[in-house]
Amino acid sequence: MKTSIFLIGIFIINLPAFSQTQELKPTETGALANVLVTNMSDKPSKGDKVSFIGKKTGKIVSGVTKSNGKFSVLIPKGDTYEIKCQSFENDDKYSTVEIPNLKGNMSFDVVIKYELPKVYRLENVYFDTGKSSLKPESFISLNNLAELLQYKEDMIIEISGHTDDVGDDNANQKLSEERAVSVKKYLIKKGIFENRIISIGYGESQPIAYNSDSTGRQQNRRTEVRIIKE
Secondary structure (H helix, E strand, O other), X not given: OOOOOOOOEEEEEOOOOOOOOOOOOOOOOEEEEEEEEEOOOOOEOOOOEEEEEEOXXXXXXXXEOOOOOEEEEEEEOOEEXXXXXXXXXXXXXXXXXXXXXXXXXXXXXXXXXXXXXXXXXXXXXXXXXXXXXXXXXXXXXXXXXXXXXHHOOOOEEEEEEEOOOOOOHHHHHHHHHHHHHHXXXXXXXXXXXXXXXXXXXXXXXXXXXOOOOHHHHHHHOEEEEEEEEO
16 A cells, blocks of 8 residues: 555444445345545545455455445455555555355445545556657556546546656657657547646656666656646
């Protein structure tokens, strides 16, 4: 769990606190999970994918929050589930919940509080050396970003390209712009509307480390996502 990026609070309550109005009902074999996702100011968060992964069976049950930040789903009894919420690049584990195989109807509430980072470095996004063409190993990370944007249908982002300071300043600026455009085009091919993605190249103007060694230069060569509108 990336606590440096996400502010998270989870409360598992074995009471049907906000399930009374739900159409979905618990069964003999399935417990009713009522999920609520909010930001740290308790504002409901729309378009968040939350998954329950069974430790014994590997079964995955997922749902996506509506405009009120809620969804309900039936979870098979008799397993312990990891609760994960989709982030920019990977699903982050938040907590676990055990659902015993007991008779009778069961329901529980899951309240997740978190806020996406305003700026996030996309890991595992690679380009051919000195070029803007994406390497195939970048596709997993970008596919996950595209999926998140499909759920977060109101979100507008900026794709920021950055380089180290090796070589000509103007060439680095041009390269960073072209790489940001490559990421944007990939997301558009995945079904994200063009007007939701801004691509900007910053060249070597915004280093996050010293360019005096290879480690620092590697950190400066990066692609970032900046949230413009949620």
